[in-house]
Amino acid sequence: MPMFSHSDHIREIESVSLGASTGRDEQVVKSWLRCIEQHRLDPTQACEAYILPDGELRAHRQQSEELIAIARSGLENLFRQVAGQNYVLLLSDRKGVTVEFLGDPLFDNNLRKAGLYLGSEWSEARAGTCAVGACLEAGEALTIHQTDHFDNTHTPLSCTAAPVYDTSGDLAAVLDISLLSSPIRKTSQNLALHLVAATVRRIELANLMAQTRDEWVLRFARSPEFLDVDPEAAISIDGSGRIIGMTHGGAKILARSVGLDWRQPDGLIGQPIARFFDMEIDDLPDLTRRRPTQDRLVFARDGNALFAHAIEPHHKVQAPVLAREQIPVSLRGLSGGDPQMAALQAKAAKLAGKPLPILLQGETGTGKEYLAKAIHDGAAVKGKFVAINCAAIPEQLIESELFGHLPGAFTGASAKGRKGLIEEADGGTLFLDEIGDMPLSLQSRFLRVLAEREVLPVGAARPKPVNLRVISASHRDLGLLVREGRFREDLYYRLNAATLSIPPLRERRDFDWLLETVVARHRPVGEGLAVSPAALLALRAHGWPGNIRELDNVIAVAAALCQDGVIEPGDLPETLTSAAAVAVRLDDASAGPAALKAMLGACGWNISETARRMGVDRSTIHRQIKRYGLTALN
CATH class of the missing domain: 3.40.50.300 (P-loop containing nucleotide triphosphate hydrolases)
Incomplete structure (x- = not known):
């Protein structure tokens, strides 16, 4: 890139604002446009580096205290890797304020003046295009090199940053590695980009492990040789098989497996692991170090194969065990033996008093x-x-x-x-x-x-x-x-x-008991009310988005419509009878694939639930998925 004067730099920004093309990276162009259109910054007006007063900095550091403690080891290790190359490391919070800093104390005055110092604010609205601010906006690792900066004050700098995501998938901080002066070519910072991204990946993994010590953690790598020593991504899973935490790499694997956007983590957290992988919570023990690394292979719903390492909870959480007579009578009637409900009843019994x-x-x-x-x-x-x-x-x-x-x-x-x-x-x-x-x-x-x-x-x-x-x-x-x-x-x-x-009702294993409870509630005094086998098949196959309330309404209407006290498929809503039609023989080459795909979709690709509703075992479902080449995306 040729040497630019300040006036050349200003003219380039102005031309980009008018729609002209440039050789800059896309993220740089987007940031320049945000600076002009959203932040109302003027490229002709110099913006000196801003350092927060001690009191405000203290508040920012207190809010980030836990993250700083977890990240410090990674920062120090990265600083050792670039020792002697005049790099400065900044850890900024989600507001762009530097809450941790590592640099050569001999250059303190120069670093402070340039804003590469503890307490500096590098939000895009404050500093214009810069690595920290652009990273907060884009959510991706990037380099802002010299005249990529919006403000002329910062054009001597070369800054590379990567986002740090918390276990819920929200952007929590940014790790930046910067130089006061650097070679002209932007590609000179490619190694810095790799190092900062690798450090962030390890910080996120350490944070996940610290946050979920009493839950399962599943770590992933594309190569078995690095699985146990330097995994690429990880997720944490609770005792019921639901996703409760993830690294940024883990979020991308989950989102890609079912065609979702990783930028919307609420669609990932809380979902059963079976929605994303061809596995259940009971399969995790088979992925521990007791088995050879090359045998620990899992398949995502999009067909992606990954090597996985499951780490058991430090303290296995046992569901509270109470004898039936120790549970208040009012709580005993809430389930018919479902394991999740049994644990809930026991916990509620202890809390009731x-x-x-x-x-x-x-x-x-x-x-x-x-x-x-x-x-x-x-x-x-x-x-x-x-x-x-x-x-x-x-x-x-x-x-x-x-x-x-x-x-x-x-x-x-x-x-x-x-x-x-x-x-x-x-x-x-x-x-x-x-x-x-x-x-x-x-x-x-x-x-x-x-x-x-x-x-x-x-x-x-x-x-x-x-x-x-x-x-x-x-x-x-x-x-x-x-x-x-x-x-x-x-x-x-x-x-x-x-x-x-x-x-939810679709996850409960005591559906037949619940159904009989609801039917008994609507059975006229002195009369009979039963469900025919065909209607039972339709009721079992339904996804029940309205849960028990929906079930109660369906049975109330069916009880009023049925003849001779027997509920038939014709007494049920059409949405239920169409679900029953899905449950055909799986070995029917013409209807089987469609039926299986429809049922998998209704169950959120939960293999166990699909097998239960179709009246077969899990191995049959797995075999037919492979036979028909089904994935969540096809």
């Missing part, structure tokens, strides 16, 4: 209110169980519904006043369904109820003491709402002293 707030998580229709009432009944308290759906009450009425009001407290208020639902639950349990829909304006008031154990009715001057247990529920990810600023973090941690996750 303790006044801890409980958060219930689960899809719509899974029975969160039934569980809340069962916990209340199991606690054997004198007070009432009071339920309120935060999504069903108009926002302008929620405050008076919850807190009550004095006579004439507001226009339209009852002349006698009204006791609020919180006060109604005094001595008992307040159940807040869809807590994620509670307006922010009320969240702070409700936080006070939990903290102070008192309620202030609308229009009152003095609060009233209350003693109650709060059970809340949501089908939404409250953690995500907190990160988006739509739910108070302090209230979130007050509500989920304990969290109980209810499995």
Whole structure:
């Protein structure tokens, strides 16, 4: 690249803003355009490096304290690799503020002046096009070399950066390696790009291992020789087989396997491992070091083959074991032997007698209110169980519904006043369904109820003491709402002293028991009500997006339509009878592939669930997938 004057540099940026082409990398051009169009920066105005005051820097470092501790070893190792080459290492947080720094102390003054120093802010809005800022925007490793920088002040620098993602798939930090001066050619920084990306990969892996010591970790490599010593990616998996963490490389493997975008990690976290790989949680022990490395091969749903190394939990988490008679009667009737529900019942039984707030998580229709009432009944308290759906009450009425009001407290208020639902639950349990829909304006008031154990009715001057247990529920990810600023973090941690996750109906192994329970509920007194084998096949094959509530509605309608007390396929919705038609013989060469593909799709490519619904064993499903060459993408 020829030497440019400052005026040449400014003219090039201006021409790019007008749509002219240039030989710059695509990420550089995109950053220049953001600087002009979004950040309203002027390339003719110099922007000196900015160093945060000590107090602000201290706050940024405290927020990144855990990440700094985990990353420090990787940073020091990288610094040793480039010793004597005048490189400076910067670890910046997601705001672009340098929270850790490694450089030659002999050049401190020059580094500080250039902004390559602790406390410097390299966000794109502050500094223009730079490696840290562009990396935060693009989410990918890149080099911003000399006149790639937007601001003339920074054109002597050559900076290479890579993003550090947290275990949830969110961009948490940026690792940057920079030079005050460097060779003219940008390719001179290719090795720096490789080194910083490799260091970030190891930092993410160390972070994942630290965050999930009590869960399974599955590490991947394309070569068996490097699998156990320097893996390329990793994911963590809980005891029920769901993804709970990942490195950036792990996120890309998961997303690619089912055709998703790794930039939307919410579609990956919480999903069963069987959705992405031809395996189940029970297969993980076969991927430990007990087997030769070359034999530990797994297949992603897109057909990609990877060598895998499973690391067992440091402390195996055992489901709480309680004898049936130790579980309150109210909780015993919630399942018919499903393992996930059995563990949930045992945990709920231990919590029932303790006044801890409980958060219930689960899809719509899974029975969160039934569980809340069962916990209340199991606690054997004198007070009432009071339920309120935060999504069903108009926002302008929620405050008076919850807190009550004095006579004439507001226009339209009852002349006698009204006791609020919180006060109604005094001595008992307040159940807040869809807590994620509670307006922010009320969240702070409700936080006070939990903290102070008192309620202030609308229009009152003095609060009233209350003693109650709060059970809340949501089908939404409250953690995500907190990160988006739509739910108070302090209230979130007050509500989920304990969290109980209810499995969706499609994952429960006690479907036949649940079905019989629902049928019995709708069986007329003194009459019979049964399900024919053909209708049973249709009910088993359905995916049940509405869960138990949907099942209850289907049986209620079928009971009203059926003849002679027997539910036939014709009494069921068309969506269910079409699902039953899918369950044909798998060895039918004309219909088998389509039927199997449809059922796999309905089950999220969960092999065990597909086998259960089709009435065959897992090996048959595996064999037919290979026979027909099926993948999640074809």
